[in-house]
Amino acid sequence: MTLPMVVPAQDLPARVRIHEVGARDGLQNEKSVVPTEVKAEFVHRLAAAGLTTIEATSFVHPKWVPQLADAEALFPLLGDLDGVALPVLVPNERGLDRALALGARRIAVFASATESFAKANLNRTVDESLAMFEPVVTRAKERKAHVRGYLSMCFGDPWEGAVPVHQVVRVAKALVDMGCDELSLGDTIGVATPAHVQTLLAELNEEGVPTSSIGVHFHDTYGQALSNTLAALQHGVSTVDASAGGLGGCPYAKSATGNLATEDLVWMLQGLGIDTGVDLGLLTATSVWMAGRLGRPSPSRTVRALSHQES
Structure with a gap:
């Protein structure tokens, strides 16, 4: 299998x-419901490829995301994955109760930087949604769970257009102040560019949010996901969200195309000499396998290139 030539760059994270x-994010927008057993095998294959943080499912009401209605059935099937963190998304206290009852130790809440998306996704204002999340985060922390705060629409919104940096920083700071251990900055519709990314990161640092607690979550709508990731790495970010095979989008933002493909990310990071612990061959095979279950080819350029070599 072809691998990139390693040419390390200066001043980037070692890992x-x-x-x-x-x-989770990859399968929640599928038109058809993927069988629970296939989801479980998918997670196991991802772990076998070396991924150590795999977001497993969402404890949202089945009416809103029927593709993930099997959370109670799926999560116990992953109990044999020692050493793998299995975060789950919870929308409210009821979702938290369901997750904690199954032994979940890492949970995530999903906030919005814009009023329009907060209304579309949660039927609340931004401040009302933060008030809803506060007891969730507090109770999770009381149970010694790790809490991740997703923040969507950090760079642009399909209804509101460009999102002011100070507006994003306000909501991000509120999530950190309520106790979130980690913040994931989402470019939900893929409109960010590198200087925009670095400006937001610098403003967050100015407000006391350390780079070490920040992850980035880019979509590739305009082909900018990797360049934006590199900009974040140059700032010191060392947690990057990605989706195997480039699966996923957002069911409440129709202009949100696929996530950054994990294989495309790993190819770039390997070429930069950055350690990920991921076996690119096993990961590619996993995405080819999953694409077969979904009945369509993977959108990942790296998956297509490497699988073409094998055929």
């Missing part, structure tokens, strides 16, 4: 932790 979202 990047990939926060794999394919099994």
